[in-house]
Amino acid sequence: MDLQGKVIAALPARSGTSARGEWKAQDFVIETHENYPHKMVFSVFGEERLQRFNIQVGQEVTVSFDIDAHEYNGRWFNSIRAYDVRLVDPATLGAGVAAPEPFGAAPNAASSPAPDGAQAPFPPQQAAEGESADDLPF
Template sequence: MEITGKIIAVLPVQGGTSRNGNEWKKQEYVLETHDQYPKKVCFQIFGADRIDQAAIQPGEELTVYFDIDSREYQGRWFTNISAWKVERPTATAPQSAPGAITPEDMIPTSAPAAPDAPDFGPANPIDDLPF
């Protein structure tokens, strides 16, 4: 699976020692999508080498490829979103000849403003059904 958006939070690195005596590290990040109704997704990268390789910073635009895994512990279910690949968009714009008209030149400078999204009031997790 994949998701694209902006990194809005980089959480502290967590680590420890496994039962076998091996050191481990993971870091979690929060990505916000650019949908009409943006969603926030917390994903993790496991392994110090992968954390260093990704070098994710707040404010970055990324496409994150991930796996979802859920497991049960003492009657409760926990879900992890584990990233296995991170891509940064390439911002290479084609160069045009001097004086040539580009598509950006054809965009009017004063576009009408889009209407604001409706406000449905505060979310109530107990009763959020529309009927």
């Protein structure tokens, strides 16, 4: 799976020794650019990958990752491990993606023509004199 976002945090690196020898890992947090941004923490395992990816806070990246779960003392934990991290050119951020229309906005006639004689599902409401056009209480 892939996810694109901005690196907002780099957690301290961890290292240790296992039966296979020395190991090093580090966790990073990215935030997506959606209307309601999501955050994801992912791990990069291996000193050679950490050096090759050279992830810095503030970079725009695309993370390719695998999700796995493991059990420990009767509880289950997710693990999100990155196998590839690519820098994204900030100039291309959002290119090719149409900006969503605001909620309640009238559709653009050029982008979605209505068939002849078709009407909108709900006609626009007319505000009475001295009243607001919306029905919000504030």
